[in-house]
Amino acid sequence: MQPKLKLCHLYPDLLNLYGDRGNIIALMRRASLRGIELTVDAITLGEKFDPLKYDMVFLGGGQDAEQNILRKDFVTEKGSAVKEAVAANKVFLCICGGYQMMGLYYEEHDGVKIDCLGALNVWTVGEKNRFIQDTVYSCDFLPGDKLLYGFENHSGRTYLGEGVKPLAKVLFGAGNNGRDGYEGAVYKNVYCTYSHGSFLPKNPAMTDYLLKKAVEVQTGAPFVLPELDTDIEDFARKALPACKKP
Amino acid sequence: MANVRAGAAIFSARTVTALLRLMGRGATTLPGRVAIKICPDIISVLARDQQIITITGTNGKTTTTHMVTGILETLGYAVVTNVSGANLATGIATALIGGIRVRRRAEKAGKKTVCVIEADEAAFSKVCGPLAPRICVVTNLFRDQLDRYGELVHTQNFIAKGLDACDARILLNADDSLVAALARGREERVSYFGMDDDSMVRNTVTNAPEQGIGKTTTDASYCHFCQTKYEYRARSFGHLGDFYCPSCGYSRPQPSFLVSYEKNREDQMSPSDAGFPITLTYEGESVTAGLPIPGIHNFYNTASAVAAVYSLGIVCKDPELSLGKVVQAVELVRPAFGRMEKIRIGGKSLCLLLVKNPVGLERALSFVSEASDADGMYLLLNSNDADGKDVSWIWDVDFESRTYPEKVFVSGERYGDMYLRLAYSGIDKKRMKALPMEECGNLVDEALAACAEGKCLYILPNYTAMLALREILVKRYNLKDFWK
Numbered sequence: 001m002q003p004k005l006k007l008c009h010l011y012p013d014l015l016n017l018y019g020d021r022g023n024i025i026a027l028m029r030r031a032s033l034r035g036i037e038l039t040v041d042a043i044t045l046g047e048k049f050d051p052l053k054y055d056m057v058f059l060g061g062g063q064d065a066e067q068n069i070l071r072k073d074f075v076t077e078k079g080s081a082v083k084e085a086v087a088a089n090k091v092f093l094c095i096c097g098g099y100q101m102m103g104l105y106y107e108e109h110d111g112v113k114i115d116c117l118g119a120l121n122v123w124t125v126g127e128k129n130r131f132i133q134d135t136v137y138s139c140d141f142l143p144g145d146k147l148l149y150g151f152e153n154h155s156g157r158t159y160l161g162e163g164v165k166p167l168a169k170v171l172f173g174a175g176n177n178g179r180d181g182y183e184g185a186v187y188k189n190v191y192c193t194y195s196h197g198s199f200l201p202k203n204p205a206m207t208d209y210l211l212k213k214a215v216e217v218q219t220g221a222p223f224v225l226p227e228l229d230t231d232i233e234d235f236a237r238k239a240l241p242a243c244k245k246p
Numbered sequence: 247m248a249n250v251r252a253g254a255a256i257f258s259a260r261t262v263t264a265l266l267r268l269m270g271r272g273a274t275t276l277p278g279r280v281a282i283k284i285c286p287d288i289i290s291v292l293a294r295d296q297q298i299i300t301i302t303g304t305n306g307k308t309t310t311t312h313m314v315t316g317i318l319e320t321l322g323y324a325v326v327t328n329v330s331g332a333n334l335a336t337g338i339a340t341a342l343i344g345g346i347r348v349r350r351r352a353e354k355a356g357k358k359t360v361c362v363i364e365a366d367e368a369a370f371s372k373v374c375g376p377l378a379p380r381i382c383v384v385t386n387l388f389r390d391q392l393d394r395y396g397e398l399v400h401t402q403n404f405i406a407k408g409l410d411a412c413d414a415r416i417l418l419n420a421d422d423s424l425v426a427a428l429a430r431g432r433e434e435r436v437s438y439f440g441m442d443d444d445s446m447v448r449n450t451v452t453n454a455p456e457q458g459i460g461k462t463t464t465d466a467s468y469c470h471f472c473q474t475k476y477e478y479r480a481r482s483f484g485h486l487g488d489f490y491c492p493s494c495g496y497s498r499p500q501p502s503f504l505v506s507y508e509k510n511r512e513d514q515m516s517p518s519d520a521g522f523p524i525t526l527t528y529e530g531e532s533v534t535a536g537l538p539i540p541g542i543h544n545f546y547n548t549a550s551a552v553a554a555v556y557s558l559g560i561v562c563k564d565p566e567l568s569l570g571k572v573v574q575a576v577e578l579v580r581p582a583f584g585r586m587e588k589i590r591i592g593g594k595s596l597c598l599l600l601v602k603n604p605v606g607l608e609r610a611l612s613f614v615s616e617a618s619d620a621d622g623m624y625l626l627l628n629s630n631d632a633d634g635k636d637v638s639w640i641w642d643v644d645f646e647s648r649t650y651p652e653k654v655f656v657s658g659e660r661y662g663d664m665y666l667r668l669a670y671s672g673i674d675k676k677r678m679k680a681l682p683m684e685e686c687g688n689l690v691d692e693a694l695a696a697c698a699e700g701k702c703l704y705i706l707p708n709y710t711a712m713l714a715l716r717e718i719l720v721k722r723y724n725l726k727d728f729w730k
Contacts, residue, residue: 236665
């Protein structure tokens with residue numbers, strides 16, 4: 001009898017840029033191929049988020065116009081519930097705009113400061129030029145070659161404060177801010193990255209890591225995922241242009 | 247002084263054109279670039295006293311331009327138009343300079359000339375003033391290369407700026423909430439085209455949207471004016487449909503040019519068949535015609551092309567451009583290269599469908615999954631500047647809820663990304679073959695060999711993949727100038 005997982009996709013109708021839903025497709029695929037049932041609920045504006053109902057929470061990135069629509073709902077309406085879920089060690093995956101919104105604030109390049117949720121001790125400062133490129137990172141806690149492949153497309157520079165660790169070291173690309181050589185953030189079971197689109201499909205080790213974590217938090221016991229090959233993903237990883245760089 | 251400059255600009259542009267032709271190259275933008283350098287207002291000089299129709303929007307520009315051109319030529323007009331893709335100021339200037347001779351020839355033959363100009367959305371904001379068109383068509387606004395253009399509302403602002411720089415009649419897609427919103431403050435100049443609700447519902451029944459893995463993305467889910475979630479009485483595809491805002495009351499305006507399934511006949515054919523019967527209605531008058539180019543999105547392209555030519559007839563008081571004649575003429579239009587054009591190779595055929603963004607790819611996939619002659623599907627994905635460097639949009643596309651031909655081929659510089667997307671949609675890896683771009687030609691051979699006699703291989707490339715592929719097709723299959 002395999003475990004059952006519940007995932008909450010926050011604001012899928014607003015935070016839906018750059019193929020972020022590929023991450024959910026990946027989680028569902030690698031769960032269902034192992035007989036783990038993963039159900040997805042969409043929770044959007046004006047709807048209640050129950051912090052204890054879900055094992056996983058996904059927060060993607062959106063266009064500015066859309067992010068402005070939901071920011072108030074996220075920070076003031078759902079804010080304390082989201083923080084409660086973080087405190088309960090629920091597994092979060094937050095990409096790009098979602099990553100920024102989990103932090104303390106976003107300072108636009110003209111100096112205007114926008115308050116964000118503050119679930120993580122990170123902050124973002126907008127600059128004019130965007131990082132748009134294929135990326136490769138090295139992530140210590142993953143098995144195998146530890147390599148994460150991604151694509152970044154962001155103008156915000158994110159900095160990590162005390163208590164928050166980077167997700168990975170940058171081998172190719174800009175990462176969080178183009179300065180300190182790190183990418184993403186990890187706090188409790190909150191995993192954040194600027195790699196959008198097909199982040200999890202291209203990184204099955206990360207997908208498996210999140211699934212395993214989610215089961216372990218739910219059951220409170222160590223869990224070994226059933227074996228599952230990565231032939232398809234490896235083929236795609238080998239074909240990536242960025243693969244030749246590091 | 248202006249005349250001297252303009253004369254020099256035209257002379258130089260013609261010289262450049264002649265040189266490029268001697269070198270065996272196309273002259274679609276460079277002559278215009280040179281002319282603009284010499285005479286920055288060359289577009290407004292050449293556009294003076296011309297009848298101009300502009301077409302802009304994220305999807306369907308080329309097809310609509312092609313349809314408007316086809317209708318006008320059938321009805322005895324001479325047409326000056328820019329080459330597909332050459333839709334920035336440089337390409338438009340090139341077309342207008344080439345148009346001087348077209349016009350002179352037309353005058354001798356006693357024909358009137360119309361300029362039909364496809365304009366990139368960002369370029370539109372700058373060229374619309376100098377062009378001073380009589381008719382502006384806005385096709386739709388879908389997400390398209392956001393890494394290059396920024397946000398959809400920026401694109402919308404570009405178009406608004408262009409519209410305010412001229413006094414043209416404006417034809418807007420009523421079913422697109424972002425496009426219809428452009429009517430605010432410009433009401434007296436605006437007419438709408440759109441699809442009727444019954445046809446939308448029928449279309450949605452045959453192409454049920456995906457259930458399960460978080461619904462696919464649509465743009466503009468929330469009201470443009472008050473940020474309340476839209477409701478829909480019916481949907482056609484993407485965010486197009488009969489929308490209304492339950493809070494502020496903004497809703498789909500009633501289209502004066504309405505396109506619909508021709509009642510009682512749709513059982514025998516599907517909108518994926520060329521010639522599928524459609525009805526175009528304007529102010530109570532209805533005319534039935536065969537859909538010139540298949541695909542539900544071509545309902546909109548057909549409606550907007552008919553609306554553009556018919557409106558030009560009203561503006562220019564030309565009774566020849568009656569609804570009946572215009573609709574009859576649109577039926578004769580054949581696909582432009584790479585836009586659903588079929589090429590015969592022996593007993594088999596190839597069909598190229600250019601796919602540049604999520605909604606374009608969804609339309610193409612839906613088309614292939616319905617095509618009865620499909621035996622093989624071949625996707626090519628590149629990521630050059632002209633394509634958008636970011637290919638993650640393929641994950642925004644609903645691959646899951648359709649069934650495809652048994653054999654699926656993949657190439658392009660990002661063949662790994664596309665292969666992974668297809669595999670994750672549930673297509674077994676045994677059904678797929680993926681090769682790097684360098685081998686895309688060999689893969690065409692292989693795919694064609696695997697295609698049964700009398701059947702068709704559907705090829706879905708994005709922009710630069712299509713350019714590369716068509717050169718290869720010309721060489722391999724000896725298809726001389728077939729896209730001209």
